[in-house]
Amino acid sequence: MKRLAAVQLVGNAAALCLGYYWLGIGEARVGLLAWSFTVALVAASLFLWMHGAGLVYGRDPGRHPGGDPRGDQISAPFRVALRRLPALLAAAAVALLLYIALAKLQDASGNPAFRLASWLTLKLRKPVKPAAVLRIFNAVWWVVRWVIVPVLLRPWISAVAEFGWRGFAPSRLPKRVWSEWCLTPLLLLCALWLPFKVLDFRPPMSSFGLEMVSFLVRVLIAYLVFTGGLLAFEGMPLFTQRKTSVSP
Secondary structure, eight states: OOOHHHHHHHHHHHHHHHHHHHHTOSSSSSSHHHHHHHHHHHHHHHHHHHHHHHHHHOTTTTSSSSOTTTTTTHHHHHHHHHHTTHHHHHHHHHHHHHHHHHHHHHHHHOOOOOOHHHHHHHHHHHHHHHHHHHHHHHHHHHIIIIIIHHHHHHHHHHHHHHHHGGGGOOOOOOOHHHHHHHHHHHHHHHHTTTTHHHHOOOOSSSHHHHHHHHHHHHHHHHHHHHHHHHHHTTTTTTHHHHSSSSSO
16 A cells, blocks of 8 residues: 555656646647647546556455466556556546536526425425525535445446446445445545645745745645545545445
8 A cells, every 4th residue: 555655646746747737738729739638638547547556456455456466466456457548538537427417407406496495485484595495405415426426436436447348337236334435525525625725724924935835835735635535535445344346
């Protein structure tokens, strides 16, 4: 796990640097548009390769999938994930489209929330604030986005990372344990929400130099939290003591 963490620290930094460079690429010409697409594809492929290997390793840390049992325990998951990279890109596109659809549905749930508030006011003979109903709707969408969907997607994507296209059609779904339902939102919030909160925290400083030091420290802490959260999410079977992956 320590070697995997070291590799991901370097790989994530490279992927993030490529993503930052991609944001500055113009799209005024066809050549620039093609270069922008190429850089985005390379950055996404590098990120998926790093974390696909982590998911392969997390499925069974004591096994050497796709490699010589006498070989390197870390290099074997990376070789497997590299071979499954096209399938991983397709799985990531499916997950992205799913979350876009969820965002659209959440945006569209505003009107039903107001109608439900009006209906409850009529039936209960007491005023029900639409804002309160909307907060309940948003809480439900939060649970769907951060708990239900990740718990269902993680074993599927890990199966794709190890078995490629065959992982798209699992034969059975494993049972979920209570610790997985608790750890999933916690680890994802640490990886995808907490780093931005760390970056937004701006303690008052007396000079520009101290502000730069504070910024660099916050960037380092946010990056370590981001990488550590994703690594722990990929190795969740180590915490739950049960395979949460899918047997295709």
